[in-house]
Amino acid sequence: xxxxxxxxxxxxxxxxxxxxxxxxxxxxxxxxxxxxxxxxxxxxxxxxxxxxxxxxxxxxxxxxxxxxxxxxxxxxxxxxxxxxxxxxxxxxxxxxxxxxxxxxxxxxxxxxxxxxxxxxxxxxxxxxxxxxxxxxxxxxxxxxxxxxxxxxxxxxxxxxxxxxxxxxxxxxxxxxxxxxxxxxxxxxxxxxxxxxxxxxxxxxxxxxxxxxxxxxxxx
Amino acid sequence: xxxxxxxxxxxxxxxxxxxxxxxxxxxxxxxxxxxxxxxxxxxxxxxxxxxxxxxxxxxxxxxxxxxxxxxxxxxxxxxxxxxxxxxxxxxxxxxxxxxxxxxxxxxxxxxxxxxxxxxxxxxxxxxxxxxxxxxxxxxxxxxxxxxxxxxxxxxxxxxxxxxxxxxxxxxxxxxxxxxxxxxxxxxxxxxxxxxxxxxxxxxxxxxxxxxxxxxxxxx
Numbered sequence: 001x002x003x004x005x006x007x008x009x010x011x012x013x014x015x016x017x018x019x020x021x022x023x024x025x026x027x028x029x030x031x032x033x034x035x036x037x038x039x040x041x042x043x044x045x046x047x048x049x050x051x052x053x054x055x056x057x058x059x060x061x062x063x064x065x066x067x068x069x070x071x072x073x074x075x076x077x078x079x080x081x082x083x084x085x086x087x088x089x090x091x092x093x094x095x096x097x098x099x100x101x102x103x104x105x106x107x108x109x110x111x112x113x114x115x116x117x118x119x120x121x122x123x124x125x126x127x128x129x130x131x132x133x134x135x136x137x138x139x140x141x142x143x144x145x146x147x148x149x150x151x152x153x154x155x156x157x158x159x160x161x162x163x164x165x166x167x168x169x170x171x172x173x174x175x176x177x178x179x180x181x182x183x184x185x186x187x188x189x190x191x192x193x194x195x196x197x198x199x200x201x202x203x204x205x206x207x208x209x210x211x212x213x214x215x216x217x218x219x
Numbered sequence: 220x221x222x223x224x225x226x227x228x229x230x231x232x233x234x235x236x237x238x239x240x241x242x243x244x245x246x247x248x249x250x251x252x253x254x255x256x257x258x259x260x261x262x263x264x265x266x267x268x269x270x271x272x273x274x275x276x277x278x279x280x281x282x283x284x285x286x287x288x289x290x291x292x293x294x295x296x297x298x299x300x301x302x303x304x305x306x307x308x309x310x311x312x313x314x315x316x317x318x319x320x321x322x323x324x325x326x327x328x329x330x331x332x333x334x335x336x337x338x339x340x341x342x343x344x345x346x347x348x349x350x351x352x353x354x355x356x357x358x359x360x361x362x363x364x365x366x367x368x369x370x371x372x373x374x375x376x377x378x379x380x381x382x383x384x385x386x387x388x389x390x391x392x393x394x395x396x397x398x399x400x401x402x403x404x405x406x407x408x409x410x411x412x413x414x415x416x417x418x419x420x421x422x423x424x425x426x427x428x429x430x431x432x433x434x435x436x437x438x
């Protein structure tokens with residue numbers, strides 16, 4: 001079996017899948033895509049993901065995209081390999097999936113708005129009100145995750161794909177904070193969420209998955 | 220076992236779950252929420268879904284929201300009840316889940332934009348360019364579903380949750396077409412997609428799930 005993992009450094013959805021691959025102790029070839037070089041829009045990549053987005057996975061010639069679907073596929077295809085990505089019990093599994101879905105639906109949009117305006121745009125932020133509103137939406141969303149957190153991981157003693165969905169998104173906040181400390185993005189995280197982050201960071205494979213370009217670039 | 224299904228008439232995500240409940244031949248109590256009456260924002264409902272959105276499910280006191288997560292929960296909890304919501308084979312299951320995820324990620328946002336501007340807003344559409352762009356995005360997205368369609372259902376001979384995700388969204392287009400024929404929304408669907416729609420409409424439980432308020436209201 002051969003897995004190729006198409007990865008974009010700095011993409012929270014790519015990072016989620018990377019953490020999942022490591023958690024399941026799968027072997028894979030990492031293909032680091034370069035958005036600036038147009039890798040995502042080349043016909044070769046569009047044949048893998050017609051939306052021209054990362055991540056994507058190829059398993060023995062089978063292409064798959066949409067990070068939440070890749071997570072499910074890994075668990076379905078390799079149920080006894082490495083650690084499970086979801087709790088076994090249907091209700092706890094549903095809660096973990098719900099948390100991961102809430103990251104995508106409620107936390108990602110306002111985080112994306114702030115990243116676009118403050119990190120990716122070469123111009124000054126066009127709209128202070130938009131950032132203020134996004135910051136408020138981030139704060140409300142984090143309060144829900146704080147309330148749901150069982151500890152040490154979101155669902156208790158074992159890390160699940162819910163942790164792998166939330167962690168990269170909260171790292172976007174620390175990244176925003178690094179470059180725009182006046183907005184106080186990191187301060188939006190409660191002490192409990194900061195402790196949860198340190199638990200994820202203590203996973204044996206964690207350091208290996210940190211976005212490579214963060215070592216050399218500011219965005 | 221007692222299932223209460225909190226439903227909003229006209230919500231494509233509510234309709235998806237309704238089709239899934241029927242496909243799995245589950246018994247449930249239908250609670251029709253009224254957005255105009257503020258039902259979604261009442262504390263009693265916010266205790267079930269803090270986002271104040273529909274659908275939501277209660278199963279013997281266990282509350283769940285996010286329609287894609289409800290779909291997974293129904294299949295996990297009642298694997299041998301009624302018909303399966305996903306193909307059994309992991310790769311075909313992944314494709315079906317990917318199609319359902321693509322409905323949410325790529326088709327819903329431009330459809331929502333058109334519904335807001337043309338059906339929900341009491342003012343004239345503010346921005347013709349926005350509708351033109353949304354129409355183009357809908358067209359591109361439908362082309363992908365047309366290309367993926369196996370027939371008679373998206374994944375072949377059996378209806379899956381991918382059909383239940385896509386169908387309500389295409390019905391938003393026929394609804395838009397009914398009230399704003401000049402935009403030609405229904406014409407965006409290929410003959411193959413129209414035939415696929417008639418297959419879904421021929422499912423024995425289909426008529427039962429049509430949005431009740433469409434019988435009496437224009438939006």
